[in-house]
Amino acid sequence: MPEKRNSASDLFTISFGMAVSDPSSAGMSGAAEWTDVAPFEEILRAGSLRLSEGASRGEEGLGWKTLPWKNIDPVEETARWLSEFGSIVQIGIGGSALGNQMLHGALLPPYWNELPRSKRDAPRFFLSDNVDPRDNHGVWNLIEAEKTAFVVISKSGSTAETMANFLFFWDRLKVELGPKRAAERVVVITDEKQGALRPFAEEIGCRSLVLPSDVGGRFSVLSPVGLLSASALGISAPKLLQGAAELEEKLSSRTTLQTNPAWLLAALSVVHYRKGRNMTVMMPYEDALDRFSEWYAQLWGESLGKNGSGSTPVKALGAIDQHSQIQLYTDGPDDKLFTVISTSDGEEDIIIPETEEKSLMGLSYLFGQSMNSLRRYEALSTMAALAKTGKPVISLKLPEIDPRRLGALIQFYENVTALTGYILDVNPFDQPGVEQGKNYTYGLMGRPNYSSQALEVTELAEELSLQQITL
Numbered sequence: 001m002p003e004k005r006n007s008a009s010d011l012f013t014i015s016f017g018m019a020v021s022d023p024s025s026a027g028m029s030g031a032a033e034w035t036d037v038a039p040f041e042e043i044l045r046a047g048s049l050r051l052s053e054g055a056s057r058g059e060e061g062l063g064w065k066t067l068p069w070k071n072i073d074p075v076e077e078t079a080r081w082l083s084e085f086g087s088i089v090q091i092g093i094g095g096s097a098l099g100n101q102m103l104h105g106a107l108l109p110p111y112w113n114e115l116p117r118s119k120r121d122a123p124r125f126f127l128s129d130n131v132d133p134r135d136n137h138g139v140w141n142l143i144e145a146e147k148t149a150f151v152v153i154s155k156s157g158s159t160a161e162t163m164a165n166f167l168f169f170w171d172r173l174k175v176e177l178g179p180k181r182a183a184e185r186v187v188v189i190t191d192e193k194q195g196a197l198r199p200f201a202e203e204i205g206c207r208s209l210v211l212p213s214d215v216g217g218r219f220s221v222l223s224p225v226g227l228l229s230a231s232a233l234g235i236s237a238p239k240l241l242q243g244a245a246e247l248e249e250k251l252s253s254r255t256t257l258q259t260n261p262a263w264l265l266a267a268l269s270v271v272h273y274r275k276g277r278n279m280t281v282m283m284p285y286e287d288a289l290d291r292f293s294e295w296y297a298q299l300w301g302e303s304l305g306k307n308g309s310g311s312t313p314v315k316a317l318g319a320i321d322q323h324s325q326i327q328l329y330t331d332g333p334d335d336k337l338f339t340v341i342s343t344s345d346g347e348e349d350i351i352i353p354e355t356e357e358k359s360l361m362g363l364s365y366l367f368g369q370s371m372n373s374l375r376r377y378e379a380l381s382t383m384a385a386l387a388k389t390g391k392p393v394i395s396l397k398l399p400e401i402d403p404r405r406l407g408a409l410i411q412f413y414e415n416v417t418a419l420t421g422y423i424l425d426v427n428p429f430d431q432p433g434v435e436q437g438k439n440y441t442y443g444l445m446g447r448p449n450y451s452s453q454a455l456e457v458t459e460l461a462e463e464l465s466l467q468q469i470t471l
């Protein structure tokens with residue numbers, strides 16, 4: 001089992017199935033050899049230096065490395081103001097939304113919006129990301145304009161989805177409260193210079209925060225983008241940053257593949273990818289981390305899917321996917337690298353109750369057992385089943401899901417993603433494919449100077465529908 005290389009860790013422990021000259025590891029064809037990863041050590045050393053030196057020079061895309069040490073007083077001050085409202089509606093998409101959902105899902109009690117205010121002691125939270133009139137109407141019908149704050153986030157300040165959704169709420173808000181009181185309920189998070197949102201914030205005189213220009217959307221969760229709503233809902237922003245800073249400090253002192261888990265994971269990801277394992281499955285075993293996989297999927301997919309390379313991130317959730325995907329994972333093609341995330345038993349547990357009905361005596365093996373331990377065994381069983389059929393598994397164990405450890409985990413995967421990009425020789429910080437989609441949309445919607453994009457997308461759409469069948 002990959003558990004063999006465990007070593008105690010305060011933040012989290014990550015175990016890799018490395019082949020050892022130990023007969024008990026026989027049959028673990030998913031295990032990689034040290035000789036497979038060793039050739040990457042120099043590129044990883046250079047890559048780590050490139051990240052830290054580039055970040056201190058303010059190089060584009062690398063600002064996430066320095067976020068743990070940024071002054072967050074303006075964020076906390078705005079969060080205090082925000083926390084007084086009954087509801088927050090956040091408008092943003094991709095990197096301007098997924099990190100928020102991840103933080104809230106992991107660190108707030110479940111069914112947050114349904115809890116009475118006395119149990120929440122903070123606003124309800126709604127997200128408008130997709131362009132879906134039903135959703136936007138649904139949110140508007142659930143809130144009271146008077147008691148709601150609107151957080152609009154766009155790094156570029158121009159994304160069509162975000163702008164369209166915001167224009168809907170802004171219009172409703174002005175009609176309901178008038179322009180002055182409407183502006184008193186808006187906060188903008190955007191780049192210091194580019195896009196329409198910065199001048200808009202100045203024009204209407206609303207609150208605003210700066211998304212540093214050297215931080216890309218999917219790397220921005222530990223900037224005002226993620227910290228503002230988290231902090232307003234009672235999640236400790238300083239603790240998130242503390243965990244991220246600790247992680248950075250630990251990684252910077254580990255300069256070998258054997259001791260630096262970010263290096264080893266980046267190298268292993270490439271080794272498995274080049275062996276044909278072109279999917280990477282992220283499978284936490286806690287509902288709280290469900291959104292973590294979604295955040296990770298964007299980070300990994302958008303950073304590495306370039307020039308024909310990049311493995312496809314797949315979001316899974318234990319134990320639910322044991323009853324959906326595990327058949328494929330264990331017995332299907334050997335084209336995936338698995339990460340299973342489990343946590344030590346939390347404070348909250350259920351001792352499975354005994355019952356006296358004769359018909360249920362077959363379940364007596366469950367009576368009196370902890371529900372947390374059932375989940376822990378489920379995770380172990382999945383890893384064992386995967387290992388048995390030769391599938392590579394990485395096991396990540398969190399002692400607890402708290403802000404400090406989540407901050408560390410975020411920073412860890414950002415480092416792994418960036419380093420994997422360097423090994424694959426792609427720029428992990430741009431997103432030409434996303435920009436292309438945005439430009440086609442601008443063209444189709446008649447934005448000035450995008451008519452050639454409209455022409456191109458129309459021609460391509462015609463090719464796509466050369467053979468049409470209607471039923």
Ligand code: PA5
Pocket residue numbers: 093094095096153154155156157158159162216217218219302431434
């Ligand atoms: O990571 C990225 O750059 C993208 O996914 C963006 O976050 C997304 O496209 C939204 O862009 P913006 O924040 O500029 O509205």
